[in-house]
Amino acid sequence: MHVVDSGLEIDHISKRYGEIAALRDMVFTVGPGELFGFVGSNGAGKTTTMRIALGVLAADSGEVRFRGRPLDLDVRRRFGYMPEERGLYPKMKVAEQLAHLGELHGMSRADARAAAERWTDRLGLRERRDDQVQRLSLGNQQRVQLAAALVHDPDVLVLDEPFSGLDPVAVEVMGEVLRETRDRGVPVLFSSHQLDLVQRLCDRVGIVSGGSMIACGGVDELRERGPARLVVHAPQAAPGWTDGLAGVRVLGQQHGRSTLELADGTDDQVVLRAALATGPVHEFRRDRPDLADLFRTVVTEEHAA
Numbered sequence: 001m002h003v004v005d006s007g008l009e010i011d012h013i014s015k016r017y018g019e020i021a022a023l024r025d026m027v028f029t030v031g032p033g034e035l036f037g038f039v040g041s042n043g044a045g046k047t048t049t050m051r052i053a054l055g056v057l058a059a060d061s062g063e064v065r066f067r068g069r070p071l072d073l074d075v076r077r078r079f080g081y082m083p084e085e086r087g088l089y090p091k092m093k094v095a096e097q098l099a100h101l102g103e104l105h106g107m108s109r110a111d112a113r114a115a116a117e118r119w120t121d122r123l124g125l126r127e128r129r130d131d132q133v134q135r136l137s138l139g140n141q142q143r144v145q146l147a148a149a150l151v152h153d154p155d156v157l158v159l160d161e162p163f164s165g166l167d168p169v170a171v172e173v174m175g176e177v178l179r180e181t182r183d184r185g186v187p188v189l190f191s192s193h194q195l196d197l198v199q200r201l202c203d204r205v206g207i208v209s210g211g212s213m214i215a216c217g218g219v220d221e222l223r224e225r226g227p228a229r230l231v232v233h234a235p236q237a238a239p240g241w242t243d244g245l246a247g248v249r250v251l252g253q254q255h256g257r258s259t260l261e262l263a264d265g266t267d268d269q270v271v272l273r274a275a276l277a278t279g280p281v282h283e284f285r286r287d288r289p290d291l292a293d294l295f296r297t298v299v300t301e302e303h304a305a
């Protein structure tokens with residue numbers, strides 16, 4: 001029988017903490033070989049979702065499945081997790097700690113040591129292998145945490161804000177490792193407040209607000225849903241040059257470069273002619289809102305509803 005790998009399915013999860021409804025009917029799927037960015041305001045429910053996805057917290061209702069199976073201990077052992085509250089043993093040495101975690105996930109001692117060596121190399125921690133974790137900088141502790149999530153070659157990777165506090169080089173390395181992991185067919189779910197990074201890295205993104213998924217889809221697909229924009233660089237145009245153009249809203253103007261939002265059906269050639277009437281036009285291009293704009297729009301609409 002051919003079994004379709006449905007990846008990690010979060011199926012209508014709800015969770016209350018007393019009076020607080022942390023999650024209401026949360027639904028999404030991270031397919032095999034998919035890098036999924038989970039974004040939302042503080043307190044939106046990302047960490048709660050991830051903890052339930054890993055089986056470290058129980059849902060009030062709904063189900064999490066991996067490859068069609070509800071979570072049990074065997075399935076959970078094959079998960080890799082980077083929690084928000086970084087749970088490493090502070091006094092243990094880096095390589096020792098990683099090998100220990102590998103063994104806890106069922107690896108032989110030799111395999112666990114080899115994996116610890118491989119990941120410390122890959123994540124630029126070679127020089128730190130024999131340091132106690134508590135002596136490392138926060139960014140390096142985070143690299144160890146990523147190594148800890150990967151050391152047993154997991155089938156699923158779930159990372160709670162893996163990019164926060166990393167320097168630009170570490171951000172690149174982290175991004176590469178996530179893409180490589182995805183390319184091996186692993187579903188990768190991570191949360192972040194760095195929307196530019198999510199836009200650049202992810203295949204799909206989910207925007208969560210008030211404990212529910214309010215927008216979910218391919219990054220380009222979500223951006224396409226937003227209103228069209230024009231970027232116009234007309235250095236001699238005075239502020240107000242678009243006044244009187246129907247369906248045109250000015251989003252920003254700086255150094256002769258205007259970002260305009262066009263209502264549906266607006267003829268951009270009318271805008272071009274108006275720009276040319278001011279003098280030379282060095283740039284004229286269509287654009288779509290980026291993820292940060294989209295986030296602001298959908299979260300504001302949700303709050304207003």
Ligand SMILES: Nc1ncnc2c1ncn2[C@@H]1O[C@H](COP(=O)(O)OP(=O)(O)OP(=O)(O)O)[C@@H](O)[C@H]1O
Binds near residue numbers: 017040042043046049
């Ligand atoms: N142990 C707990 N006891 C009571 N309330 C909790 C607990 N953990 C989370 N909450 C509440 O549940 C809601 C969701 O919190 P959660 O940590 O999942 O959000 P988040 O999206 O991860 O936020 P952030 O971006 O700030 O990390 C919030 O209202 C939070 O205050």
